[in-house]
Amino acid sequence: MSSSDRSRAVDLTRTYEVRTYGCQMNVHDSERLSGLLEGAGYVRAPEGSDGDADVVVFNTCAVRENADNRLYGNLGRLAPMKTKRPGMQIAVGGCLAQKDRDTIVKRAPWVDVVFGTHNIGKLPVLLERARVQEEAQVEIAESLEAFPSTLPTRRESAYAAWVSISVGCNNTCTFCIVPALRGKEKDRRTGDILAEIEALVAEGVSEITLLGQNVNAYGSDIGDREAFSKLLRACGKIEGLERVRFTSPHPRDFTDDVIAAMAETPNAMPQLHMPMQSGSDTVLKAMRRSYRQDRYLGIIDKVRAAIPHAAITTDIIVGFPGETEEDFEQTLHAVREARFAQAFTFQYSKRPGTPAATMEGQIPKAVVQERYMRLSALQEEISWDENKKQVGRTLELMVAEGEGRKDGATHRLSGRAPDNRLVHFTKPDVEVRPGDVVTVEITYAAPHHLLAEGAALDVRRTRAGDAWEKRNAAEAAKPVGVMLGLPKIGAPEPLPVAAGAGCGCD
Numbered sequence: 001m002s003s004s005d006r007s008r009a010v011d012l013t014r015t016y017e018v019r020t021y022g023c024q025m026n027v028h029d030s031e032r033l034s035g036l037l038e039g040a041g042y043v044r045a046p047e048g049s050d051g052d053a054d055v056v057v058f059n060t061c062a063v064r065e066n067a068d069n070r071l072y073g074n075l076g077r078l079a080p081m082k083t084k085r086p087g088m089q090i091a092v093g094g095c096l097a098q099k100d101r102d103t104i105v106k107r108a109p110w111v112d113v114v115f116g117t118h119n120i121g122k123l124p125v126l127l128e129r130a131r132v133q134e135e136a137q138v139e140i141a142e143s144l145e146a147f148p149s150t151l152p153t154r155r156e157s158a159y160a161a162w163v164s165i166s167v168g169c170n171n172t173c174t175f176c177i178v179p180a181l182r183g184k185e186k187d188r189r190t191g192d193i194l195a196e197i198e199a200l201v202a203e204g205v206s207e208i209t210l211l212g213q214n215v216n217a218y219g220s221d222i223g224d225r226e227a228f229s230k231l232l233r234a235c236g237k238i239e240g241l242e243r244v245r246f247t248s249p250h251p252r253d254f255t256d257d258v259i260a261a262m263a264e265t266p267n268a269m270p271q272l273h274m275p276m277q278s279g280s281d282t283v284l285k286a287m288r289r290s291y292r293q294d295r296y297l298g299i300i301d302k303v304r305a306a307i308p309h310a311a312i313t314t315d316i317i318v319g320f321p322g323e324t325e326e327d328f329e330q331t332l333h334a335v336r337e338a339r340f341a342q343a344f345t346f347q348y349s350k351r352p353g354t355p356a357a358t359m360e361g362q363i364p365k366a367v368v369q370e371r372y373m374r375l376s377a378l379q380e381e382i383s384w385d386e387n388k389k390q391v392g393r394t395l396e397l398m399v400a401e402g403e404g405r406k407d408g409a410t411h412r413l414s415g416r417a418p419d420n421r422l423v424h425f426t427k428p429d430v431e432v433r434p435g436d437v438v439t440v441e442i443t444y445a446a447p448h449h450l451l452a453e454g455a456a457l458d459v460r461r462t463r464a465g466d467a468w469e470k471r472n473a474a475e476a477a478k479p480v481g482v483m484l485g486l487p488k489i490g491a492p493e494p495l496p497v498a499a500g501a502g503c504g505c506d
Contacts, residue, residue, distance in 0.1 A: 017051065017055070018034055021061040024211055025211060026094055031155050031162070033093070035154045036120070051081050052081070054085075057092075058074065058075075060094035060096035060097055062351070072108060075090065075108040075110070082110055087131075090111050091111070091115065091127065092104055093116065093123070097115060099177070099180075105138060115139055117181055118141035119141035122141075126139055158468040159398070160205065160206075160207040160243075160398075161208050163200070163209070163210055164188065165211065166185055167212070167213065174356040174359070175317065176351070177354050185217060187218055187219065187222070187227075197241065201238060201241050204463045206398070207241075207398060208235070208243075208245070209245040209246060210231070210244070216246070216253045216258055228261075229261035232262065232268055241267055242437075243267055245271060251274060262303070270309050270311065270418055271312075272311075274312065276296055280327035286320065286322055286359070287320060296338075297337055310419065311342075313340055314344070317347075318347055318348060318368055319348040321348070322359065323363060332374070332375065335378055336382070380447050384446070387445035387449075390421065390450055394439060395418070398416050398437055399413055400434060411426070413427050413432060417450075423442065423450045423451070423452055426452065426455060434465065435465040436462050436465035438459050440457060
């Protein structure tokens, strides 16, 4: 290639950046958005580009009250950059786009594309249409066009992957706007799920997380209440798949067959993240959560009886409308009884469009803050106590990438234990790659992590580590410039389907 050709290649390289807010479903959707853009000829912008890309995509969340302020603040900061950069495009997708479809372009007329949660596959087409027609394209589908996992992808990890098994939610929790934005629950065929997992394992992935808004309600479309436990057991039969996790289950649908499947499936990890939200029966009723404290704690007792070393984590909302001091004390009591490994605690904030936003008895900010601090202090104490019980245990860690911010300074690496606890360990003398497995003895516990300060007891190189190494080598070998034509137009080609998948419960 001549020097003039190389210069032209650089000029024609169009870069993209995807900014993600919100839940794991959004993270998974953003992997698909990246895959779609790369399939259309775009190149990912370098880390730290901060909007200095030809296409900037916001994948938004509408859960928090100030979500729109955050979005419009970021869009405002990009407006002058777009003025100085001819051809730059800005797209807004996700839950906030689904909710505020008619106002985004009015408030930020420099936005080129607005798309919703149901039609992320249209992004390249909409960008090209906006470029050709020189006007904003707003397209919000009212129902799902394609499962996220059927679209092209640029996965963030070479060794661990999300796999969507359902989208939407049939619950009507008064604090949550997700059902209105992602629709009623729609389950994916079991054979398609297992085919994707087998394809991922063939690429080197060794850990998958089954993903859904209400993951253990899987099977509601076909009336099979044991479909989720059957799916877990089928995952246990996939050769090369070392770890299976799932998030997030609902206590209403947490049946004994799921507990048995977790305990009896070798690669199902001893970990459970199950939102409690409140320990008060009165508040749970106001939230329209279809269980009470006794039911929730009973599930935990059953899980621990079947899986003694299971780490259980949860979500809790503090200051829900009408919450009294007595209600809050019930939450503290439930936390003491449950002894969560970690709890993700949130101060209640209004979600516009939800029943709770207009309920009487909104709690003053100062009261919510004070309760939040008390709950956080209690959970910090419990987390530390539970982590101290890990000292002296020998654990197999899957080496992680980017989990230890101080690893470089401390000459350590970081990994995840089977129960998903974060462990920082002394760097072995031999090469260790993300995705490899290291056996260590835990020597110290902090509230949010563990340390293994001695030498590693064993290092096992894995196919997942090979996949990570191969990906990094491919990234390093990419040319500076890429000769591009126009982005591809039309529906993306389907992913290849792995042969031999299925568990007999489609």
